[in-house]
Amino acid sequence: MNNNEEENHATTNNIIHDDIVIDDNDQDVDQNIKILVVDDDHVTRTVLKKLLKNLGYEAHTASGGRKALEQLLRLEFDLMLVDVMMPEMDGFSLIRVFKQASSKEIPCIMMSGSEDPETLAKCFQCGAEDFLPKPIKEEILKARIQKCLAYRKRKLREKYYKELLNEEKRLKKELTEQRDRNNEQLEEFKKKVSDTIETPLQVVMETISDLMNGKYESEQYKVALITIMKSLSSSALYRPAFVDYVQNANMEDSIRDWLVNQYSKDGEDGIFHDSGVAKRRKSKSETRKSSIPTTQITEDILPFDLDTYVPELKNDSSMNSTNYSCFEYHEDDLKKHVMHMFKQLDLYEKFNFRPIKLWNLLEALRSRYKKNHYHNFIHAIDVTQYVFIFISSDKITEMLTLEEKFMILTAALCHDVDHPGVNNNFLINTQDELALIYNDRSVLENHHAAYAFKLLNDPRYNILEGIDDEFYKEFRRTVVNIILATDMASHFSICSKFQARISTGPLLNDAIEDRMLLLKIIMKCADINNISRPFPIAKEWAELCIKEFLQQGDKEKERNIPVSPLMDRDTLNFPKSQIGFADFVAAPLFKHVATAFSNLTYMHNSIMYNRDQWQIIYDDAEKRSRATSETADTAVVSGDSTTSDSIAPMSQLTSQTSTSTEKDDEADDLISPSTPSTMRDKETELNPTETGVGSTGEHSGEASNLSGTVNNIRSPKVKQVASPQIPMLFIVSLAFLIAAICALYFQGRYASA
Secondary structure, three states: OOHHHHHHHHOOOEEEEOOEEEEOOOOOOOOOOEEEEEOOOHHHHHHHHHHHHHOOOEEEEEOOHHHHHHHHHHOOOOEEEEEOOOOOOOHHHHHHHHHHHOOOOOOEEEEEOOOOHHHHHHHHHOOOOEEEEOOOOHHHHHHHHHHHHHHHHHHHHHHHHHHHHHHHHHHHHHHHHHHHHHHHHHHHHHHHHHHHOOOOHHHHHHHHHHHHOOOOOHHHHHHHHHHHHHHHOOOOOOHHHHHHHHHHOOOOHHHHHHHHHHHOOOOHHHOOOHHHHOOOOOOOOOOOOOOOOOOOOOOOOOOOOOOOOOOOOOOOOOOOOOOOOHHHOOHHHHHHHHHHHHHHOOHHHHOOOOHHHHHHHHHHHHHHOOOOOOOOHHHHHHHHHHHHHHHHOHHHHHHOOHHHHHHHHHHHHHOOOOOOOOOHHHHHHOOOHHHHHOOOOOHHHHHHHHHHHHHHOOOOOOOOOOOOHHHHHHHHHHHHHHHHOOOHHHHHHHHHHHHHHHOOOOOOOOOHHHHHHHHHHHHHHHHOHHHHOOHHHHHHHHHHHHHHHHHHHHHHHHOOOOOOOOOOOOOOOHHHHHHHHHHHHHHHHHHHHHHHOHHHHHHHHHHHHHHHHHHHHHHHHHHHHHHHHHHHHHHHHHOOHHHHHOOOOHHHHHHHHHHHHHHHHHHHHHOOOOOHHHHHHHHHHHOOOOOOOEOOEHHHHHHHHHHHHHHHHOOHHHHHHHOOOOOHHHHHHHHHHHHHHHHHHHHHHHHHO
């Protein structure tokens, strides 16, 4: 929209013209209204000037037509009061001459001591809006002026909208013509680009042509095909001719900037350039100065021997296994596990930093992660361990550089630091300070990234102390973009890019765009990895996540703002939410990963297995709900007092609901991220049925018995089990049946009598 359009739209609701303010409520604003009184009689002019002043108008006077014309052409007036009969120039001549000499549209009220029809008709014929008989009374004068001004305002509005409509038509025509010109330029540009591509697509065409013409011997076929594959795998098939032509083409600067920005982005999203990543560090002395004041580091010795340390893992898991559960270990043990991951990759020596720096950073992160149900320090370690699984797998470890592994592990540790336990929508809807700082765009993700580098620039936690400034810039740009990729608002965009890329062939080690996209996908998978772990672990994480969601929903209700999806404890269906998350978010993402890396297919299979377990829980709850309703109906029909007693009255149901809510709050207090073992013990007490093993496997039996725990999340389907409702139609039918039996009984008694 151009400046003219913005001005037009800005004045659509408030039209300012000739010092009269016109709004959509048709109310006159009589401030600063200037009225010219034209009359040859001095007494009449004086009286009218006084009356107008009493009514709040600014009055000017003229003793004749010629003097009135001088003022009308020199000053701005909103209304004229003109006497019909004047010696030099009567009122009719004044109006006629003024309209010929000026384009101003000033409404006019004619005045006369005579009210004969001929005079009245002549007044309106010459263009007057109204007529006032002399002597003029204040009430009549006020009413006629207001009526005249309102009429003028409507005419101004009509004129304005006509002008606005014509302007819109003109702008539309210009935009259509401009669009057609742009399309012609683009079509011409496309044709020239297709005609000027020489590398590497031209190499492919020439090689295929040579093969078809039998230029190569049979043993040379393989070499020729390899040449074709290498050429097709290039990420810059069209870039040489494209960039050259765009820079030299005769087109508008705006179109050129848009094309260059959209189709020739080098180094976007923190993509590495070989000059920055492949090179070794210049000098250990070239270190950055931290903006955070230097403080005394209190701990300078590790509390354990890192060189001899071997993690003592439970449940036959390993550091690169999805069976790993953070809930099994103390937070100090989790910190040691991360230290071990870095040692396994030889990151301390390669990037020249002391292990104590990482230990201090982990301790700082533990204190900076809030005690949320889900987004806490344990979640950060869980995500980091899942990233370690990815970068340790055969194909991915060969594809990523050591620098990139260092970056993504650091990003995983910091990706949710200082998370407040609510999502971006909550912060935006409540106009939180973070939302204002980051302009409502990836609010939390920007905050996590900024907070992470505040810590990393502190000398106590600076694991980047041994790298040069050039690599630091690459490190920062990449870590920030990896953390920003965790914003779910960009989930489908990133997934679509990854799907489109792998559909054209395998990812390439030497393609910097491929590696950057892979880092984002790894981070996204790790961030939602819980559903791919064994079902007991997946369920535990899901319950923590939902508890945090419900807490946000409660806060939204307190603030009278719309409750976010899956966060209303009165409507949430917990098992169904997990099924939907698997179907539409997790499974498609991990399916793409399995397509690109077949050795990771087991992750997708685990998600589908867990999805089936949630389906079992959901179906079981539905069956029990229907069975309870049928039992209630049967009890009413048969009149079985024993069965009827099983149907709680409304007051008892209300009491049960209250008790259930108290247990819910108690469960919230029991499940603390810092004490995972206590959480599981308390959950076992709350859910004594969670012990069975079914025929379909270890987890399927558990899933079936776990359906009893759904009430703790307050699924609406399961709530119906506790409060069955007798159909109103059935009650009415039963009443009619009893009335009919009574009528027949009394009719028989009367007949026998």
